[in-house]
Every structure is written in C-alpha cells, then in structure tokens.
Amino acid sequence: MSHPLLDLPPLTAERFAAIERRVAALLHTEQDVVITQGEALLPLEGCIRGGARPGSTALNVVTGPYGQTFGNWLRDAGATVVDLEVPFHAAVSAQDVARALSGHPEIDFVSLVHAEAATGNTNPVAEIGEVVRSHGALFMVDAVASVAAEPLLVDAWGVDLCVIGAQKAMGGPAGVSAVSVSERAWRRLADNPAAPRRSYLSLLDWKERWIDAGRKALPHAPAQLEMLALEACLERIEEAGLDAVIARHRAAAAATRAGAAALAAVEPYVYRDEDAAPVATTLRTLDGVAADGLVARALALEPGLPLVAGGGALAKEMIRVNHYGRDADPAVVVRTLRTLAGVLEADPEPAVAAADAAWQV
Numbered sequence: 047m048s049h050p051l052l053d054l055p056p057l058t059a060e061r062f063a064a065i066e067r068r069v070a071a072l073l074h075t076e077q078d079v080v081i082t083q084g085e086a087l088l089p090l091e092g093c094i095r096g097g098a099r100p101g102s103t104a105l106n107v108v109t110g111p112y113g114q115t116f117g118n119w120l121r122d123a124g125a126t127v128v129d130l131e132v133p134f135h136a137a138v139s140a141q142d143v144a145r146a147l148s149g150h151p152e153i154d155f156v157s158l159v160h161a162e163a164a165t166g167n168t169n170p171v172a173e174i175g176e177v178v179r180s181h182g183a184l185f186m187v188d189a190v191a192s193v194a195a196e197p198l199l200v201d202a203w204g205v206d207l208c209v210i211g212a213q214k215a216m217g218g219p220a221g222v223s224a225v226s227v228s229e230r231a232w233r234r235l236a237d238n239p240a241a242p243r244r245s246y247l248s249l250l251d252w253k254e255r256w257i258d259a260g261r262k263a264l265p266h267a268p269a270q271l272e273m274l275a276l277e278a279c280l281e282r283i284e285e286a287g288l289d290a291v292i293a294r295h296r297a298a299a300a301a302t303r304a305g306a307a308a309l310a311a312v313e314p315y316v317y318r319d320e321d322a323a324p325v326a327t328t329l330r331t332l333d334g335v336a337a338d339g340l341v342a343r344a345l346a347l348e349p350g351l352p353l354v355a356g357g358g359a360l361a362k363e364m365i366r367v368n369h370y371g372r373d374a375d376p377a378v379v380v381r382t383l384r385t386l387a388g389v390l391e392a393d394p395e396p397a398v399a400a401a402d403a404a405w406q407v
C-alpha cells in the first residue's frame with residue numbers, strides 16, 4: 047500500500063543545498079546557513095558550546111525562559127556569565143546592553159532572544175547589534191519566534207549566529223531548524239578547542255564535511271520529512287510574499303492587544319506596543335482571575351483556539367494568544383476575543399470593534 051509519507055526517495059544533496067539557499071534568502075544573509083536536523087534547541091546549544099569556553103565572558107540577555115536556558119549552557123561550557131535580566135513586560139534596550147558591555151569590557155559573546163513566544167516581548171536586534179559590534183563581541187540571536195513574523199536582517203544587523211526553527215510563524219514542524227554562521231563565528235568556533243567535534247552538536251563538522259567539501263555529499267541521511275516540510279514552508283512564504291506574512295502576524299498581534307485592552311479583566315502583559323512580539327500576545331489577568339482556569343474554560347468552549355496559560359509561576363497571571371502561522375488570522379483573533387469575553391462574562395462587542403479597527407495589513 048502506498049502512503050504519501052512513506053517510501054520516499056532519498057533527499058539529494060542538490061535539493062538540500064537549494065533549501066539552504068532559500069533559508070539564507072529568508073534571513074537576508076550571504077553567510078553560510080547550516081540546516082540542523084532537529085528542533086531549534088540543537089543549533090542553539092551547538093552555538094553556545096562552540097562559541098563559549100573557559101576563559102570567555104558572556105553577556106546573556108534574559109527576557110524569558112530561553113535566556114535562562116542559554117545561561118545554564120554558557121556556565122556549563124565554562125564561561126563567566128553576566129546575566130542581564132529584563133522584566134517580562136518589557137524589552138531590553140540597546141542602552142541597557144551598552145551599559146552592561148562597558149561595565150564588563152571582557153565580554154566576548156552576547157546571547158539574545160529576538161522575540162519571546164513564551165513572554166510575548168520582542169527586542170530591538172538592529173540597535174543592539176550595533177552596540178555589540180562596536181564592542182567586538184560575537185552576537186548570537188535566537189530568532190525562532192521572530193522569523194517570518196517580523197523583519198529579520200541578519201547581515202544588516204551584524205548577527206554572527208542566527209538560529210531559526212520552522213515551528214512558529216513559518217507554520218512548519220518542530221523537527222528542523224537552521225543557523226547562519228558569519229566568518230567571524232566560524233573562526234571563533236575553529237579557535238575553540240572545546241567546541242563540539244564529531245558530535246551531533248558540532249557546527250564545525252557540518253562546515254568540514256558539507257560546506258568545505260563543496261556541498262556534494264550529505265554527511266548522513268537528512269531528516270527527510272522535515273526537510274520537505276521546510277521546503278514547503280519556504281515555498282508558501284515566497285508565494286504569499288515575506289512582507290505579507292510579516293504584516294499578517296503584526297496585524298494579529300495589534301488586533302489582539304487592542305481587543306484585550308477593551309476587556310475589563312485582562313490587559314496586555316507587555317506595556318509598550320513596540321515591545322510586543324508579533325508571534326504571540328501575552329495578556330495579564332486582573333482582579334485575581336486565575337489565567338490557567340480562564341484558559342481551560344475557554345478551551346472547553348472552543349478547543350481549537352491558540353490559547354495557553356503562561357508557563358511555571360506565570361500560569362496564574364499570564365494568558366498567551368499565539369499567532370503562529372495560520373492563527374495569524376482576523377477570524378481566529380475575533381473568535382479568541384469573543385470566547386475570552388464569554389468566560390469573563392463581558393460584552394465582546396467593544397473588544398471585537400477595537401480588534402477590527404486595529405487590524406491593518
């Protein structure tokens with residue numbers, strides 16, 4: 047019996063290389079792109095274990111849970127870590143980063159999450175990149191939650207290591223990811239005796255066995271279904287136009303923020319519009335309303351809604367409205383607001399009207 051997912055011919059090196067080039071175009075980069083065969087935590091860990099080592103000092107910007115994970119890996123790799131923690135209702139500013147760098151001239155690695163799906167904020171990578179470049183540190187950015195949801199200009203912004211995943215705004219599976227690697231970053235990894243080698247975490251293995259060998263033979267069998275799905279994501283984004291996809295995510299977030307502001311018992315968690323991530327809108331519950339209970343009641347009414355309660359300690363006070371991929375849609379936003387209004391026993395019409403007025407593409 048034939049099956050669309052089974053008995054596929056092997057993915058060729060040419061096709062793999064072509065997908066890499068399309069990812070590079072998506073990131074606006076001329077740098078090497080390595081498509082990593084696993085969830086985005088794989089290249090993120092590979093970047094940190096390759097870029098940091100005993101003797102290095104890293105500035106780790108923490109604007110959500112992923113920054114905390116990076117700090118642990120950095121310490122694990124033997125680096126001295128300067129954590130710059132920012133409250134989850136805000137973004138980090140270039141001035142904050144500049145202050146941290148001038149307080150610690152020895153910093154040679156900076157890790158930053160562009161947009162945080164978990165806390166709903168987004169950070170000004172362009173301005174931070176300028177500050178990091180003039181300091182001379184290597185700049186790693188986790189763009190998993192920003193790619194295809196907001197502009198991401200890797201070369202113009204001076205990002206040395208930029209990690210993306212397919213599972214958020216690209217609307218793809220979680221099992222494939224990619225990282226762009228600047229010349230400077232390759233040198234840094236090559237100079238690090240502790241950088242992973244002969245390891246699934248090793249970017250240098252990919253450089254030696256795939257890139258420097260002329261991209262003629264893949265080092266091992268690629269995750270074929272995920273590669274095909276990534277190719278389909280890229281095709282769909284190219285067809286719709288990247289700018290249109292970005293505009294749709296931005297509109298979904300703006301409409302959700304505006305609508306939520308019109309509901310009495312919740313408010314946007316992130317204070318300033320410009321700090322709010324297009325990929326997910328976080329809401330704070332007021333008057334002691336428990337966020338997790340509210341989300342459970344909403345999902346009982348409308349099981350498909352892109353709603354989750356905040357993770358860990360945030361479960362009581364944070365609701366997350368995801369706008370990934372197809373959920374960045376006016377009908378989904380309106381249905382979400384109506385359902386939230388229903389469980390809050392509030393009039394939905396002002397929220398819907400505010401959301402409609404704010405939806406601009």
Ligand SMILES: *Cc1c(COP(=O)(O)O)cnc(C)c1O
Nearest residue numbers: 086112159161162163188190191
């Ligand atoms: C979603 C996301 C990832 C991927 O992590 P998962 O835990 O697999 O979802 C990494 N970084 C950021 C900023 C993300 O939003």
